[in-house]
Amino acid sequence: MKYRNPRIPEGINVSDRHPLKELFVLAGGALLLLFLLSWLLGQFGGRLARLLPFEHEAALAPVSLLRNDAGPELQAYLEQLGSRLSEEMALPDGMQVHLQMSGDDTFNAFATLGGNILLYRGLLEQLPHENALVMLLAHEMAHVEHRDPIVQIGQGAAIQVTLGLLIGDPNLAVLGSAGLYTQLHYTREMEREADTEALVAVQRLYGHIGGARELFNVIHAQRDKSGREEMPAIFSSHPLDAQRLEAIGDLARERGWSETGETTPLPAAFGRWMSEAAARAAKAKEEDALKPGLPISPASPAGRLHPG
Amino acid sequence: MYNLILFLVLLSLGYAVGQFAERRHYRSILQREEKLNSLPAIASRYPPTEPHYQQALVTGSTVVSVDYFKRFLAALRNLFGGRVTSYESLLDRARRESLLRMKQQAAAMGAAMVFNVKYETASISKGRGNSIGSIEVLAYGTALIDPRG
Numbered sequence: 016m017k018y019r020n021p022r023i024p025e026g027i028n029v030s031d032r033h034p035l036k037e038l039f040v041l042a043g044g045a046l047l048l049l050f051l052l053s054w055l056l057g058q059f060g061g062r063l064a065r066l067l068p069f070e071h072e073a074a075l076a077p078v079s080l081l082r083n084d085a086g087p088e089l090q091a092y093l094e095q096l097g098s099r100l101s102e103e104m105a106l107p108d109g110m111q112v113h114l115q116m117s118g119d120d121t122f123n124a125f126a127t128l129g130g131n132i133l134l135y136r137g138l139l140e141q142l143p144h145e146n147a148l149v150m151l152l153a154h155e156m157a158h159v160e161h162r163d164p165i166v167q168i169g170q171g172a173a174i175q176v177t178l179g180l181l182i183g184d185p186n187l188a189v190l191g192s193a194g195l196y197t198q199l200h201y202t203r204e205m206e207r208e209a210d211t212e213a214l215v216a217v218q219r220l221y222g223h224i225g226g227a228r229e230l231f232n233v234i235h236a237q238r239d240k241s242g243r244e245e246m247p248a249i250f251s252s253h254p255l256d257a258q259r260l261e262a263i264g265d266l267a268r269e270r271g272w273s274e275t276g277e278t279t280p281l282p283a284a285f286g287r288w289m290s291e292a293a294a295r296a297a298k299a300k301e302e303d304a305l306k307p308g309l310p311i312s313p314a315s316p317a318g319r320l321h322p323g
Numbered sequence: 324m325y326n327l328i329l330f331l332v333l334l335s336l337g338y339a340v341g342q343f344a345e346r347r348h349y350r351s352i353l354q355r356e357e358k359l360n361s362l363p364a365i366a367s368r369y370p371p372t373e374p375h376y377q378q379a380l381v382t383g384s385t386v387v388s389v390d391y392f393k394r395f396l397a398a399l400r401n402l403f404g405g406r407v408t409s410y411e412s413l414l415d416r417a418r419r420e421s422l423l424r425m426k427q428q429a430a431a432m433g434a435a436m437v438f439n440v441k442y443e444t445a446s447i448s449k450g451r452g453n454s455i456g457s458i459e460v461l462a463y464g465t466a467l468i469d470p471r472g
Contacts, residue, residue, distance in 0.1 A: 018363045018371075018436050028415045030408040034338070034396060037408060041399035048402075 057170040064169020069110050072165050076129030084118035084295040089288035103216045118296025122237050126158040141233050145279040146226020153213035163205045223276030337391030352419050359426045363436045370438040376467035383424030387417040388457040421462035429466040440464035
């Protein structure tokens with residue numbers, strides 16, 4: 016008997032498929048799955064968060080981060096505007112808005128958990144009249160009314176916790192992160208709805224929406240000055256300025272609103288209130304510097320909100 | 324960010340080096356298989372009785388480990404299922420290399436053929452999770468040596 020080993024053709028035990036092709040197909044599929052999963056989780060988390068009663072949301076508010084530099088007169092003025100708006104906007108019972116003002120020169124304003132709204136001197140100082148200030152307040156209060164802060168945090172938490180568990184490194188301290196509250200990044204849809212709601216309130220209050228356009232002009236000017244990098248908080252890239260102004264025009268035409276009208280000036284003491292707040296902020300900063308390890312103030316570099 | 328860069332560097336390094344090594348290895352395997360084809364390796368347990376051969380155990384062993392790229396590809400495969408093609412070529416190389424080493428040993432003994440050839444595979448990364456992805460492939464058989472030379 017003759018023994019021999021026949022030559023076996025290549026490619027039976029080994030696939031000749033290019034490994035890079037395999038990588039792209041698999042990695043693409045995995046990324047797609049991840050995005051889909053994140054999106055679904057986000058939707059789920061947002062829906063769930065919306066069910067949280069407002070009173071409980073207040074318990075999660077980052078109170079320690081919100082230092083109020085407003086003097087009693089300014090506070091009273093802001094609160095009076097706020098309560099007029101609350102009435103016009105018909106905020107639900109028990110939804111209390113807390114207006115606070117930081118003396119830092121950051122060009123920013125934001126709404127966060129528990130109805131807390133923080134306005135920065137950097138932005139307030141540039142507002143030409145009360146109408147623009149009311150538009151700003153109304154926009155932030157609309158975020159509160161729509162429960163946007165808790166929805167955003169709910170979405171983020173659902174995604175972070177589930178993906179963390181999947182990867183095996185659950186960072187369950189999701190609600191403990193300070194940056195989270197001040198860096199809420201609302202979706203384009205949320206911003207648009209807040210704009211619309213705010214415009215309705217401004218129209219009811221003044222009979223025209225002139226203030227709104229002024230506010231956007233101030234923001235636009237600031238953006239031109241500082242470039243895209245230093246995006247102001249509330250009116251960040253979503254939706255873009257131009258689209259936003261266009262949307263205001265459309266809405267005004269559609270509902271027959273006037274875009275111009277008599278504006279109400281800011282109180283004569285407004286400038287003084289601002290410098291007082293600035294002095295208070297500077298003092299607080301000094302004290303902070305003497306006490307290391309205290310919670311970071313919202314005006315720290317992390318205070319640049321909604322970046323991008 | 325640094326992790327991502329490290330990952331991408333490892334991935335491309337794994338791919339470049341792994342592919343280069345694999346191609347070179349296959350060339351060498353084909354060449355040596357051709358050379359040792361005259362020495363048959365037979366799986367049968369019943370060797371020829373005539374002439375009266377001397378018998379000796381011959382073994383060939385290879386330990387292989389995966390590169391970073393292949394491991395990543397295989398991990399992705401875990402999600403979707405299907406042929407883990409990135410490991411297939413690795414194991415194919417290990418099997419053929421082991422057989423060649425065994426044949427080389429037999430050839431050095433002056434054997435006419437090797438009978439009762441078998442493979443054993445052992446994972447040497449047991450219990451260490453993903454830290455080492457190495458296995459040993461052992462080929463062994465009975466070399467039949469014609470005492471008449």
